[in-house]
Amino acid sequence: MFGVTGLVLITCFSFVGTSELYFVNDEAAHVRIQEVLVPEYGVIGGNAALSCLFTPAHSIYSVRWYKNGREFYSFLPGEIEHPVTVHRSMGIDVDVTRSTANTVYLRNLTLESTGRYRCEVSGEAPFFPTDTQYQDMLVIALPDKGPKIRGARKRYHEGDSLGVNCTAQSNPPVNLTWYINRMPVSETLLTRYPVFNSTHGNSTIHSSILGLAYLVHRKDFVEEDNRLTLRLRCVASLYDVYYKAKEVEVSLRTNEKQGLGRINHKPTVTENKTESMDSSLKYSSFTSGSLSIYSHYVHSKYLFSILTMTTLTYYLQ
Incomplete structure (x- = not known):
């Protein structure tokens, strides 16, 4: 009977211990990346801010960034003196003085900076639960001048x-x-x-x-x-x-x-307007002018004839 009772107690103890371990695992499993923010486009010579928002803010072992599958930045909160490590990568120039666990600042972008940027967040030991998300950035060379x-x-x-x-x-x-x-x-x-x-x-x-x-x-x-x-x-x-x-x-x-x-x-000046006058109008003006001169001539001749006849009549008398 004693043996059976002891077995039951041991079983209960094991169950309680399992429950405690499951609680730790469940908390660690709550490491989640809420959002990764990467500029869709970058400009040669410009800057870019890469942000990784995650929960919880504590109990984090590391935050790592990768470009095209190659790690170039890591932040370990447990390393108080030197939490940031930068790995050399083509097209990557990290501004260490501004970068944190949540944001990485890139400067002097080049065409080689184009790629897929992935954030990876890991929780504390012993399970190191990990979550990851990515976004793409295209770096472009703008024309120096317009078209x-x-x-x-x-x-x-x-x-x-x-x-x-x-x-x-x-x-x-x-x-x-x-x-x-x-x-x-x-x-x-x-x-x-x-x-x-x-x-x-x-x-x-x-x-x-x-x-x-x-x-x-x-x-x-x-x-x-x-x-x-x-x-x-x-x-x-x-x-x-x-x-x-x-x-x-x-x-x-x-x-x-x-x-x-x-x-x-x-x-358009006045001379050009005159030169561009319709030929029919020119002809009309010329004709009108000619008729006017002709009429004046006829009228003068008629007066001259009357004057001559009057003079002859006077002498004949």
């Missing part, structure tokens, strides 16, 4: 072929868009050329070219300051971090017989 428009003339006649190209350099390639008078151009008028790649040091730069072939129509021109003008606009954009545009203005040449006369970039 360039090549091939545009200052003036066109109706029916002329207008052929222009828009170019821009970046990494990755920018998205180019043509507008005529701020209206998007139909895809049928565009020519998308292959991207040209060039190497500058350790970086690759992509040159994007978008062509526009357009038949000039008078209806597309807008009258401004006594001129018929058309605006060509090229926009270069890269995700939501870059947007620049280049715009040129061209004029329409019209025939001299048309009402507006010849279109110039300079304001």
Whole structure:
């Protein structure tokens, strides 16, 4: 009987001990990463803050960061004097003075900084429960200048072929868009050329070219300051971090017989208006003038005849 009772007590003790161990394991299992914040895009030469938010804030053995599977930063709260360790990695420059258990600050970003960044949080011994999450960052090389428009003339006649190209350099390639008078151009008028790649040091730069072939129509021109003008606009954009545009203005040449006369970039002067007068109007003016002179001549001759007859009558008497 004693033996059985002892067995029961021992069993109860074992059960209590198991319950205590399970409680420790359950607490450790609550190490959870709530959110990993990594910029979607970075710019060459710029900075980036990588954040890892987790619970609980205590009972943490280590926080580690990896880029493309390779560890580059670790924070061990238990190491009071030197909690931070940085491992050399391509494209990684950690600002140790600002980095903590929750945030890692990167500086001097390069194209090699592009990659997948993963945060790994581990709890205390003896179980070292671990949770991990990741986000991707793309580092881009922005153009030093905006897009360039090549091939545009200052003036066109109706029916002329207008052929222009828009170019821009970046990494990755920018998205180019043509507008005529701020209206998007139909895809049928565009020519998308292959991207040209060039190497500058350790970086690759992509040159994007978008062509526009357009038949000039008078209806597309807008009258401004006594001129018929058309605006060509090229926009270069890269995700939501870059947007620049280049715009040129061209004029329409019209025939001299048309009402507006010849279109110039300079304001139309009086002489030009006179030269552009319709030939029928010139003829009408000339005819009216001629008739006026002729009428004056006839009238004068008639008066002269009357005067002569009056004189002869006087002498005959």
